[in-house]
Amino acid sequence: MANGRVTVIDIAKAAGVSKSTVSLVLQGSPLVNEGTRTKVNAVMRDLGYVYNRGAANLRQSSAKSKIIGVVVNDLTNSFFAELAVGIDLVVQDAGFVQFLANTSESLDRQTEVIASMREHGISGLVVSPARGSRAIDFKALVSAGMPVVAVVRPVPGAKVSSLMSDNHTGMFAAVEHLAKLGHTRIAFFGGFEDTAIFQERLAGYRDGIAAAGLGYDEGLVFACAPSRAEGAKAVARAMAADDRPTGGVCFNDAVAFGVYDGLRARRLEPGVDFAIVGFDDVIEAGTSVPALTTIAVDPQGMGRRAAQLLLKQINAGKAEAEAVVTPVRLVVRESCGVNRMKPGRRSA
Amino acid sequence: MANGRVTVIDIAKAAGVSKSTVSLVLQGSPLVNEGTRTKVNAVMRDLGYVYNRGAANLRQSSAKSKIIGVVVNDLTNSFFAELAVGIDLVVQDAGFVQFLANTSESLDRQTEVIASMREHGISGLVVSPARGSRAIDFKALVSAGMPVVAVVRPVPGAKVSSLMSDNHTGMFAAVEHLAKLGHTRIAFFGGFEDTAIFQERLAGYRDGIAAAGLGYDEGLVFACAPSRAEGAKAVARAMAADDRPTGGVCFNDAVAFGVYDGLRARRLEPGVDFAIVGFDDVIEAGTSVPALTTIAVDPQGMGRRAAQLLLKQINAGKAEAEAVVTPVRLVVRESCGVNRMKPGRRSA
């Protein structure tokens, strides 16, 4: 109490026991007598004691720091914000707190924050890697035995666990949906070609095209930054061509909304003159006009699962890398032609 | 090195100096000889040394923990995600890391995470308080001398610093804009009536109405949850009335987009049949159709300023509560009637 900070020793003195006993109470040990426990707890409350985890961690393995790191490539993207919220939910319930850092796709930033988190003694890390991340960026962590879960994007070659959405199946289903509606010229909009996700989704698109008995046409693939503004430009390019598509699948919902914009700029009405399927199912997908048919990924659910996977590894003590693929599902709304539903019923 | 963890003592041994010297190197002290410093640094690199801040903090004041806490009421709202990003930017540059927790407006969660952060030794806290937060919720922190900055929402009676946007002036400007365009029946949509922000914005609306020489009509105020879905319902109520408004200001952009939806449901075109002004200037405001005229708040900028304010107080050592109001500005786009601009030029 001397300098304002209350320690176990102050509690011990005030409660008439030893600091060891106070420590046992703090840990909820069954060894301590019920009466003693009650008194110690009362004294702690009276003196306004604040547990000092830093001091405790000094004697314990870092697995007990009750801190996990979360590194995200773009928190301004609501997909990743949802992901972070999902993680937060689970870790809070487990009594952990999270260091959350945003890298804005900067590898340097990513390296810095991971180093900083290590210094602070995180028990594990969930990371949505910045573009261009390499296995070596996580080498130090892995060889120190720290559990690491990569989400959304894979890190080729790294011995870390991963949690990815089923990009191939999702895009396959999107194409299948358009093909069933009778579309024969289906475009693919958006995404950076040098990313693994793009390749997975493109492969799903190709396989979907093939499964529908249509011919794959490279000229119908319009890659671009996965943003709304670029999506609008991409569809403009598509519609300027000779043999126009009549519908398209998009790398993500942001691109899909950009396609809306681009169509309207040409006086075409999305969902009427052109069929669109998104990917992600962000919140706005359900409220936009027309409501967007899309592949639902449930980022918050992914966040929860990633956190659970990480906590499992932390508790197990050993970081056995495992790869999990989370299912996605097609949510049919109105952007491929209005399909009226009873109000109040959600689309499956 | 015994159990895998490298400590200052291992470094000292390997470099042939004392642990004190290693410590001085770690702190970048000018007392240590340049040659020694180089050698020690080299050894640290070779052995893969990881600084243990927990141990260091034990001997230092909590102001040097290099951790700040960030508590946000709703991270799924992109406004707050941007805010968090702004904070992150500044604290990362200052060599801090942030604990980021989402409360989902739950006071219990808020209390829990703040307690947890305290145990982990944060140097200060930026909080966007959950609805219904009271001064007592921050009492313990404040009396422990911890710097606290409340952002976006005030905490009545709490002796904490605050950083608020200029809600009154913003809404005043919004009303003024509509009045200048000739609107005489201007509605107010959205927001919870029991919040301080709602009251501030409503006051700005009233004063704007008065300044324009129009009469205040309580029947034109349509409070509701500040969400897109509720905004749509609110405008439906407004248009069902006898003496309809011809334009409206919205509690935030989400409500404004809801108003778009509600108008379209009645076959009215926003920006043509009805003028709308939002509040916040979220990213979608610039890309929606029609582009939304709104009051720009710049949440990322607020985050940066909040972080700077907090860091200033942490470095000063004493938490002198101060209140900062950040300016807002009207961004005119197309939702109050199209005003064409040269393409490529951004609206001011």
Place this chain on the structure above:
DNA sequence: CTTGCAATTTGGATCGATCCAAATTATCCG
């Protein structure tokens, strides 16, 4: 009223870095 055994409690030693006073080494100058 012992003895034996289980239930509680306790005093160092310890984790990894910092701090401080004191020791050591280097440098300078008459």
Place this chain on the structure above:
DNA sequence: CGGATAATTTGGATCGATCCAAATTGCAAG
């Protein structure tokens, strides 16, 4: 070269909790 001064370096002591072996207490049986 000696003594003073400046530049470096260093050995405990310390932060606040945990761990462990050892001590103490409680209680029932003999």
